[in-house]
Amino acid sequence: MVQLIMRQVMYEAQRALASPVRNPRMATVIGRLLGLAFVLCFGTGLYSHFLQEPLPGMHFATRPELLYQFTQGTHIVAGIACFPLLLAKLYIVFPDLFQQPPVKSFLNFLERASIALFVGASLVQITIGLLNTYQWYPWPFPFRETHFALGWVLIGSLALHIGIKLPIIARVWRKNADDGSGDDDHLTDAVAHDRAATPEAVRLFGSSRPTGVTGRLLAWIDATPALRVERSRSSASGPDAPDSGAAPQTAAGTGSGPASGPTADPAAPARNSAAARNRLSRRGFLTTVGVSVGTVVVLTAGQTVAPLDSLNAFAPRKKGVGQQGVPVNRTSKQADVAADALAAGWVLTVAHAGVERSFSRAELLALPQTEVELPIACVEGWSQLARWRGVRLRDLADLVSADAEASFRLTSLEKKGGYRQTTMGSEYVRDPLTLVALELNGETLDLEHGYPARMIAPGRPGVLQTKWLSRIEAMDV
Amino acid sequence: MSTASVTPQTGTAPQPNPLETPRENPALTPALRVTRVVLIALGLAGLAWGAYVLLDTVKPARIPGIALWMGAAIVLHDAVISPLVFFCGILLRRAGDRTSGTVILVVQGALVVGSIMTLIVVPLLIAQSRGTGNPTVLPLDYGVNFAVFWGVLAVITAAASFGLYARGRKRLR
Numbered sequence A: 001m002v003q004l005i006m007r008q009v010m011y012e013a014q015r016a017l018a019s020p021v022r023n024p025r026m027a028t029v030i031g032r033l034l035g036l037a038f039v040l041c042f043g044t045g046l047y048s049h050f051l052q053e054p055l056p057g058m059h060f061a062t063r064p065e066l067l068y069q070f071t072q073g074t075h076i077v078a079g080i081a082c083f084p085l086l087l088a089k090l091y092i093v094f095p096d097l098f099q100q101p102p103v104k105s106f107l108n109f110l111e112r113a114s115i116a117l118f119v120g121a122s123l124v125q126i127t128i129g130l131l132n133t134y135q136w137y138p139w140p141f142p143f144r145e146t147h148f149a150l151g152w153v154l155i156g157s158l159a160l161h162i163g164i165k166l167p168i169i170a171r172v173w174r175k176n177a178d179d180g181s182g183d184d185d186h187l188t189d190a191v192a193h194d195r196a197a198t199p200e201a202v203r204l205f206g207s208s209r210p211t212g213v214t215g216r217l218l219a220w221i222d223a224t225p226a227l228r229v230e231r232s233r234s235s236a237s238g239p240d241a242p243d244s245g246a247a248p249q250t251a252a253g254t255g256s257g258p259a260s261g262p263t264a265d266p267a268a269p270a271r272n273s274a275a276a277r278n279r280l281s282r283r284g285f286l287t288t289v290g291v292s293v294g295t296v297v298v299l300t301a302g303q304t305v306a307p308l309d310s311l312n313a314f315a316p317r318k319k320g321v322g323q324q325g326v327p328v329n330r331t332s333k334q335a336d337v338a339a340d341a342l343a344a345g346w347v348l349t350v351a352h353a354g355v356e357r358s359f360s361r362a363e364l365l366a367l368p369q370t371e372v373e374l375p376i377a378c379v380e381g382w383s384q385l386a387r388w389r390g391v392r393l394r395d396l397a398d399l400v401s402a403d404a405e406a407s408f409r410l411t412s413l414e415k416k417g418g419y420r421q422t423t424m425g426s427e428y429v430r431d432p433l434t435l436v437a438l439e440l441n442g443e444t445l446d447l448e449h450g451y452p453a454r455m456i457a458p459g460r461p462g463v464l465q466t467k468w469l470s471r472i473e474a475m476d477v
Numbered sequence B: 001m002s003t004a005s006v007t008p009q010t011g012t013a014p015q016p017n018p019l020e021t022p023r024e025n026p027a028l029t030p031a032l033r034v035t036r037v038v039l040i041a042l043g044l045a046g047l048a049w050g051a052y053v054l055l056d057t058v059k060p061a062r063i064p065g066i067a068l069w070m071g072a073a074i075v076l077h078d079a080v081i082s083p084l085v086f087f088c089g090i091l092l093r094r095a096g097d098r099t100s101g102t103v104i105l106v107v108q109g110a111l112v113v114g115s116i117m118t119l120i121v122v123p124l125l126i127a128q129s130r131g132t133g134n135p136t137v138l139p140l141d142y143g144v145n146f147a148v149f150w151g152v153l154a155v156i157t158a159a160a161s162f163g164l165y166a167r168g169r170k171r172l173r
């Protein structure tokens, strides 16, 4: 008895949630875009990860100079696009939450558990990613390690999910190929409707609908005329007219409620207009998703995509805003370096195999200077092109006779923090664009940008463009 | 949330769950069946690796926090956001009494676009009010931009609705 009532409640929930956009085809269409966004995020995320923590023997491309700006910009743009896409996907499959019975078999239990994990991990991943770009960290766990591990969890869940759903995906594809119309009129509520008439339910409730509050609520919903379709005349005879008698019905038009409205005529026109209505709903849904993705992207991507700068309303960074026209990730105060960086006795030490040479800023300025135009591109997804001037790192490396294959260890004046000491691969050390920069955009480097001297190299994340340099040392090959 | 449970069917006999009977599934060619097995195997491997990386790099004391956030995210979505969307949908459908279908779709769409932007901007405003200690982070007047955003959205929606309404009237005549 209790079981039966539960089942009826779950069924009613599914039925009340039924909608022409909640169907396997829409789940596949949106899922494809969401999957693409996840794969883009994962790929660019992995790239960013390995730049910071290369596996032994890894080497990276130093061209094009905008490479990292592009990959990490893509990460954040695709990541933002995940918000509307993920919500749309969850909207489509939401009625399945009320599946009856809740667990059909052990495998079904595993599948549902894996989906719960997938959904929870996705929501957390995009939320902490977004808040991280706001430099707000209200969670009780470390960001980078968690985001990295969840990345694997998500990509694994995605593959698993596609594998499990492949029969449905294949069916949608086949249907597209068969009739070319791409319309799938088999809706979640079509199934629910069949189940509604189970003899037990009828016996139990006297009808296929519960009484009481739920029943009245549903009757109220059903009493609403279905969406009217101005275009019904043209589309009913159009190329994508319904191909079968299994016309879908929206929740608004199903069941015993009076199917009113201007279209409740004899069977055939009613069917046609119901199909047209559903098609309209689906188009509206897809348009809404598209516009949402466009809106969130266009109003935030200006922090890295220069042509969109004027539309940048909601990005955490703004091009040109910062000392010398360049945004700052970590301030001198946060890094607690001001005293050491401004000290008169500052020198940059260059070391190799016991040989150490020290250069004051004046001595560095006396060496051959090179000017390059390179972006500072942050892990947080913003970037800023700038003009840098200073000494080629490879010239300094040659002064201490460092091996051409040697990686360098860079040390900052920072007292703590994960990036106080980092390693630079030989491909960057030997690149003619890699500088120990002393000037930025025609002026002496600002303290916030790493005065007295900082690294700038092509295609590296900003956190590795060490500011407030104190020591650079060739490592054993 | 299995779409497998809502696959089309014509009779009252339950459709076999493709998960349970992969070999008899008529939708799968042999090539697809292999693809499926490979995907599932890779997926499980990815999951296992992710779990290992998590346990390897995050202190055990921090793991419950992650689980809590994932659970809270699901509850927030399934028990707060979804019902909210559902009831807004009903209200709009009732309003359908008095307006034409396409106008409803436009208004509904605009509300969705606005809500999603709001979801992204509200934490931005909170973060800004907390302060970041870095004037180059969150430097814009996001509150003003947000008001302008909703204003522009409202104007576009009103214009589009009016256009559709006028077109509908003309056609009825």
Ligand code: HEM
Pocket: A037, A038, A041, A042, A044, A045, A046, A048, A049, A050, A052, A075, A076, A078, A079, A080, A082, A122, A125, A126, A127, A128, A129, A130, A131, A132, A133, A144, A145, A147, A148, A150, A151, A152, A154, A155, A379, A380, A381
């Ligand atoms: C589901 C989609 C996503 C996946 C699979 C993903 C994956 C990754 C991975 C693997 C990394 C590298 C982590 C590391 O360096 O160890 C990363 C970094 C990052 N991601 Fe995501 N991410 C996703 C969504 C997002 C979103 C939506 C945002 C923000 C809007 C975001 C912001 C970031 C940031 C700021 C970093 C740099 C972290 C750092 O190096 O400090 N991610 N992501």
